[in-house]
């Protein structure tokens with residue numbers, strides 16, 4: 303249970319990050335003595351000093367896409383989303399990994415920090431400039447952002463790939479076992495989901511990029527794993543704890559388990575379903591509950607998986623299937639899984655729909671359906687997470703190059719990192735990976751997206767580039 307103190311603490315660390323962002327945003331447009339900047343600094347001091355007094359030193363650290371205050375991850379809140387994202391971007395641009403506050407901070411300390419921050423923004427070696435100026439202060443210290451080396455990135459990719467395919471082969475194994483009437487133990491699933499949760503907390507983008515690779519021969523198995531990853535990633539964006547994320551990931555992994563009872567010929571039918579076939583398909587939520595209850599090792603906590611299996615097609619306004627009466631509302635997990643499920647289904651090539659929808663098209667359709675079918679607030683977080691150009695999208699750049707979206711940018715949603723696959727002369731290449739936030743010395747962007755292209759119209763094997 304979360305108690306009142308926890309909530310107060312969480313709120314105040316969010317406020318600290320938010321207020322720091324407010325100062326910096328103001329300082330970029332006004333001079334340091336402008337009233338907006340001065341007031342913002344005063345507010346920040348009121349927030350930080352009681353904490354410094356209590357803890358002696360307070361460290362604000364950026365790891366991946368998240369801020370940590372004294373080692374505790376600060377949750378995103380919708381209210382502060384833009385300010386958070388702004389600060390992450392600015393930290394990264396200046397290679398700042400952490401700010402350490404020692405002793406009671408004064409307005410002059412913050413002004414020095416602002417001076418360093420702005421000077422660093424114009425410097426070729428932003429971090430060096432920043433720390434050079436900050437060496438004049440005894441109360442605020444900065445530390446460099448820990449960079450992932452190229453070689454490290456390759457290794458991390460390998461580990462992530464292994465986790466992903468392990469999960470896919472597990473879900474295949476479980477379904478086959480259930481089909482043949484064997485007992486399935488859920489302990490292994492828990493371990494797999496725990497690993498995925500850890501990796502999403504560390505390397506969200508990499509694991510998300512695995513879900514962009516769609517393999518239609520084994521759609522059902524990939525789909526379960528993708529929905530699990532997408533659900534956990536959404537769950538961490540809204541600040542669910544590791545333990546809750548594991549329960550969520552498990553529920554998502556089993557959401558379609560009832561499909562094993564739908565006859566194979568129906569499930570893999572290459573044309574549209576008739577009414578009889580639809581009747582069978584609509585039963586998979588209830589069949590799912592039955593299968594889950596038979597699994598070994600399910601405890602009261604994991605029982606929530608059966609609720610998700612039952613509700614995942616019920617929709618936000620309860621107008622979906624199975625038909626229910628006197629039902630209050632969808633379980634919170636079901637609302638998350640429904641979003642992940644729709645997105646993955648729409649963007650995958652399945653037997654009856656060989657051509658998948660492009661990710662941006664799927665998102666815009668989902669936004670249209672929000673309020674009725676999907677929880678609108680959760681969908682906002684989801685869209686922000688996937689980005690305007692989701693990982694795996696094929697984009698045309700104004701430099702006449704073609705690129706695959708490799709990693710989304712939290713702040714500049716329309717300026718992701720892109721892997722160049724066709725150079726400006728029309729030759730096939732593999733790399734480099736470029737950030738569309740890069741500017742020339744006049745402050746103009748080096749490259750921008752001119753349009754998204756439908757990947758299914760080009761002979762591009764995503765796995766070749768993303769794995």
Ligand SMILES: [Fe+2]
Pocket residue numbers: 557558586614615
């Ligand atoms: Fe389903």
Ligand SMILES: [Fe+2]
Pocket residue numbers: 525529557558643647
């Ligand atoms: Fe599904």
